Amino acid sequence: MTGGSAGRDRFRTGEQAGWWMLAPALAFSVMFALYPVIDSFVLSLYRIFLAVPDLGQTFVGWENYRDLATDPVARQAFLVTVGFVVSSTLLELLLGLGIALVIHEQFPGRGWVRATALIPWAIPTVVAYQMWRFIFNDQYGLANLFLFGDRVAEYVPWLAYPGFAWLAIVLADVWKTSSFAGLLILAGLQLIPDELYEAARIDGANTWQRFWRITLPLLRPALLLALVFRTMDAFRVFDLVFVMTQGGPGGATQVLQFYGYKALFTEGRMGYGAAISVTVFLAIFLLSLFYIRAVGSKLFEKEPA
Amino acid sequence: MADLVLHTISKSFGNVMVLDDISLRVPDGGFTILLGPSGCGKSTLLRIIAGLETQTAGEVLIDGEPVGHRSPKDRDIAMVFQTYALYPHLTVRENMAFGLKMRKEPRQLIEARIQEAAELLGLAELLGRKPKELSGGQRQRVAMGRAIVRKPKLFLFDEPLSNLDARLRTSMRVELKKLHERLGATMIYVTHDQVEAMTLGDTIVVLDRGKIRQVGSPARIYNEPSDPFVAGFIGSPPMNLLEGQLRRQGGSWCFQAGSLSLPVPAIKGPMPIEQVSRTVLGIRPEDILLAPPSLHAITVQADVEVVEDLGADQILHVMAADARLVVRVPQGQFVKLDGRVTMYFPQNRLHLFVDDRRADWA
């Protein structure tokens, strides 16, 4: 037997074991993630009403997508989503940077402060949003108490006004997820060696200059990473809207994923809902491609091993 | 215990040839060193013997049996790794027992072997400790213990001393040598350290760029290097190697390197001159004498440029004509005379390499 074929035999057994180890994970991923995405696309080419099973499945080609393109509610949902994603992500990055800078410092009790900062992230989404719904309550809410004290007549039903409701969900989301952004940024901060700061101090840079000249440039990969994670996550917001506003008032907070959910599961329009799903999926997919193109390569180059 | 035969082993990673047609026989009970600079393929060769790497061509035979298709566990070998690779979550005892347990050896046998090895290596007190509670030298010993308890056919060592400090390295070297004598086992040892190679091995295999350059006893490798690479690699400071041409001068021969001209004896066989592409003359720094010897010697005048004092020895860096040479002389022998010395090259200590092959003097 020659060494070459012997080697391949042994190699194959190691590889075989590897595939067996992977098999269950792959099976789950294919069955409940990959196949459903493809199936969503197939469904989006049909007209299916769950409420009227007798109609069956009629192939309608791109009709659902044509409908979607001319659907004013969908257009509004799209705009609401984009506005939500942009504003909440930016605010979260800013706040996250602040949190990261604070919990990166050395001070007694830092572990406790870090744990506290993690609490908004750890709290179940629905609990967090019920809390914020209560804070924005027209009568018992803290928001009114803080702004108007006991001038009860001036209390505002925040979630009943489109603009305020939109602001409220942005605020609640920022509160819930800034600490996660902060953690990612903290990990970036921890990668910057202390010697750099010491060298900069010897070179005569003050705190402010050290922040602008060293921290921020070196933090760029971590900031970009946090940006990627946060945008993608904000794009698929659902729990927030479901709990706080149900998409109201007048669709002011109806994000795409919530609209899709309603089409699929309350109205039972499987085909149309699937078209919305595929659109959301494609939006996130394109966004991730854009990120990989624009910042991804830089991000992974700059990442110190 | 067993003998090992490597038959025309080659290994390439993609387009890179790491080992090229290696054939070697390691006798039963031998201590063989694979020596070479980093990247010469010595570790890869050891890993092929272990079965951790697969050769592209050729075969490994242990006790005459081809083992190329067997996994490491079925080759009956033990290996001591450069970083020791002790299992951090297991105690010293469990580390040593692990390989025997995997082979489902009876409990009493395992315990007996561990006791035996622990005594041999002075580990009896440490059996309950975890690797992180041990010093570097102790870890090293545990790694050896783990190999010993297995009583394998072959011991493989992959630079086992390179992570120790200089003093510990010296004492471990001595222990290793004793161990080999007591166990009488077949050992193969990879190192880039020529001192380790010279002191430990009974056979040294010098490798360079995937090829065997020379196989021989330490004395032979030192005294009769087979090519300029081996000549330059073994010895510290390295052998002086001068590139030049052989010329006939009247009835005798002379080696011309730049403007330095040295009369040399004739060599065995026909004397190639014009066809020769490369001729190298070598002499070890410690073979250069400052007092005329009784034997035939070439006299060379040189200017001393730098003197390094090592205590027992002095290293002189000299210029002879336009050739730069290094000389090693015992303390007190060198007398500084206007920075100029007369050196004697004993003729029987000169090494001549024609076309990268050793040429013997007639």
Add this chain to the structure above:
Amino acid sequence: MTRRVLLGVGITLTVAVSLFPFLWFVITSLKTQRQVEAVPPTWLPTGGVHFYRSALVDYQLTDYILNSVVVAGSTTFLALLIGIPAAYALARLRLPGKGWILGGLLGISMFPQIAIAGPVWRILDQLGGLNTRWGLLLPYVTLTLPLVIWILASFFRELPGELEEAARVDGCSTWQTMTRVMLPLATPGIFTAGILTFIYAWNEFFFALLILTQPDKQTLPVGIALFQGEFTMPWGELAAASVLATLPLVILVLLFQRWIVSGLSAGAVKG
């Protein structure tokens, strides 16, 4: 000096902003019904634990808690059981295309739930998995696997390769090398991945809402999101239920802050 003042302000703000909404719910949960309905709101609660009793008994919170414990516990167990070997294979074995698999898994963790919701619902409908705990487990395990695998793969990758080779020389098969040598060394990673998986499953709402429509099968998030009284919103009971739902997580975070931080950054940054 200004730096210390800034830091002090930063710490105070971080702590205050992080805690106050939750603290407000804690206060509310301890109020009397009259205090809850006071306009303007009042600060000091004197109601004791009556809202907790009412939430647990009248609003069947015990059922929800039980469902959540079972679902989150089994998700964690299954995701680790499946994820550990997969992570090991992807981190340490020579498999063609494993880069693509890791990338694909990251992609799955980015999927909007809605993109798979319809088909997952249809699959479970056909399998009879709607309104069952195991039906919910299937998408949960799928969606937590990427996180588990990424965290553990980055752990496995850091372990020295010579250990594996030593194990092979000592006679371990690929499987034994993983279980006997590498697994014990990855314990911190497994622990972290487990905590994060548990938190995910404990908090997940979207699929729970879709798949569990019978109240006795629902998990805590669904119960809390759909919390309703007969005529008015029972804020006191909701606050009590919310505190109960959050308490395990607060304890996890306080105890294992360090692990969670390292796990989240391992999953994200080191990837």
